Amino acid sequence: MALEVDKIRRDFPLFQQADKEGWVYLDSAATSQKPRSVLAAMNQFYEQENANAHRSSYALAERATLRYEAARERVRRFINAAATEEIIFTRNTTESINLAAFGWAGKFLRPGDEILISEMEHHSNLVPWQRVCQSTGAQLKFVEFDEQGRLVMKQFHQLLGPRTRLVAVAHMSNSLGTIHPMEAMIAAAHRAGSLVLIDAAQSAPHARLDVQALDADFIAFSAHKMLGPLGIGVLYGRRSLLEEMDPLLFGGNMIGRVEHLKTTWNDLPWKLEAGTQNLAGAVGLAAALDYLDELGMEAIEAHDRMLGQMAIQQLCAIPGIRVYGPPDAHGPVVSFNLENIHPHDLATFLDQERVAVRSGHHCCQLVMKRLRVAATARASFYLYNDEEDVRRLAAALYQAKDYFKKWL
Ligand SMILES: Cc1ncc(COP(=O)(O)O)c(C=O)c1O
Structure with missing residues (x-):
């Protein structure tokens, strides 16, 4: 309709x-405007439900915790993830990509491994990979784009090889508007034994994102480009990958047991969410997803x-x-x-x-x-x-x- x-x-x-x-x-590619329902949901949180989440057992704090976790479930449903443990709240797409870059690639990549990106990437999906390559000895490879602004798929297939550990590409380019053939790229990457990270900052606002149908391994997006508030984003990750990766930030709430010289981590998803989170932001994002789904x-x-x-x-x-x-x-x-x-x-x-x-x-x-x-x-x-x-x-x-x- x-x-x-x-x-x-x-x-x-x-x-x-x-x-x-x-x-x-x-x-709107820079940031979208916000409907009244998003602003109202955030206001309601601050006016009636504000307390820190996952810390205290009094009723108000329980309510704040429930609202935060309900927002996570709302995101799971919106992108059809298999479990809420696969939804990590971050500040934005940039932080989501950095989390995957340093938490997963930084831990597992070795000299000789390759990361394949394109020349069309936003700096947020380029600079973190440069840094990871500098620290691990892995190599960063680039797919070029043609006169019309399409990725050169022949070159993509040539560059994909047994050394490729990760393909990281935007679903839709923020500079040229190109929509890449994501399904084919993911299938080819998986056949080559590589993981795939999708930068969905520009696609998530405009098209249904079904992470199980897409079969990507990591997906990053920002609330503020899809009617939600500034300051909250999502990293979706396959559970097994999130389990094995390291946190990016360390401190409150992401811990299991703390001793003088060592610490164990909390369960997913909290292991990857250190410190007080943007609770009102999560509530606002959930309201934005309601609005999008209603249309x-x-x-x-x-x-x-x-x-x-x-x-x-x-x-x-x-x-x-x-x-x-x-x-x-x-x-x-x-x-x-x-x-x-x-x-x-x-x-x-x-x-x-x-x-x-x-x-x-x-x-x-x-x-x-x-x-x-x-x-x-x-x-x-x-x-x-x-x-x-x-x-x-x-x-x-x-x-x-x-x-x-x-x-x-
Ligand atoms: C394709 C793409 N990736 C990543 C980003 C970074 O998003 P954020 O600034 O919300 O972290 C943007 C922002 O414009 C983008 O368009």
Whole structure:
């Protein structure tokens, strides 16, 4: 069923202000806006249930613990994990990837082992692997992307070999919007004996994530990009891997028995969650997942893809605009440049037209290097955007062309 965007927008307090002032938010790939139900759930936690979890036995603390663990079960159900022990709360995708990198790869990789990533990765799915390779002697290998912004699959298959211990790739690129053939990549990696980590920061907000169907070994995502609050993310991991890996942080609540010189670890998932957790964040994330499920992830995916396609078509029709990424296999993240105009100048102009887009390297300097540009402008769409928002972007770009014409 098609999304009723007008109705949806009324659920988001920020859009009441935005609509009054007439501006359009096209930066959900950086962070999404939050519906009232998420804000209300977090407020309710702080107003009526706030105590630390897993520490005290009085009734309020029990309630806080139950709410936190219920949020974990909500995440499990949303991604169809086999058990709540496989859901680790972190701060964000970045921390989730670092946890897998240092907790698993840092412990088990040896010189000669290989980690395979792509040149399209966000720095969060690149720099941790560089560090792990530096400390273990493993080698970092890169799959390149072609002119259209697709991974070179032939090269992927060539690079996959008996030494590959881990493939770590984003499901959807945050810089080019490319959606990678994840199922085929996972199957090939497993055939080669490698594990797979999926950076789902950009895909989890837009499409149903079924971890058992995907059969990935680790999956990382952030609440704040999928209607949830800032400061909470998830690492899904296969139970056997989480069991054998080391914690990233050490201290309160992650312990079993502490002696003067040694300590044993708590059971999963708490072994990997040191210190006081973001309880209200977990409650907010659960409310966000309720909201997404109520609309239906299939309807959200269809809506968001339609906006992405429409934006590509309208932007490609503007002379002087170069749109990056493949025309198909493309999510609702659209990167572009206006020839001879720096994207920061373009984004500043668009802001004056009340269209909020991001400009920069999008934490993907390797992508910019390969495209031979310093930066791009990027419009990203979500369930509260509509066709009119795409038209506003295209109209503002025509205005920009007119304004900058003496430099074109
Ligand atoms: C593909 C991808 N991976 C990782 C991240 C990092 O997410 P976070 O900043 O929430 O840790 C982002 C953020 O934009 C992203 O788009």
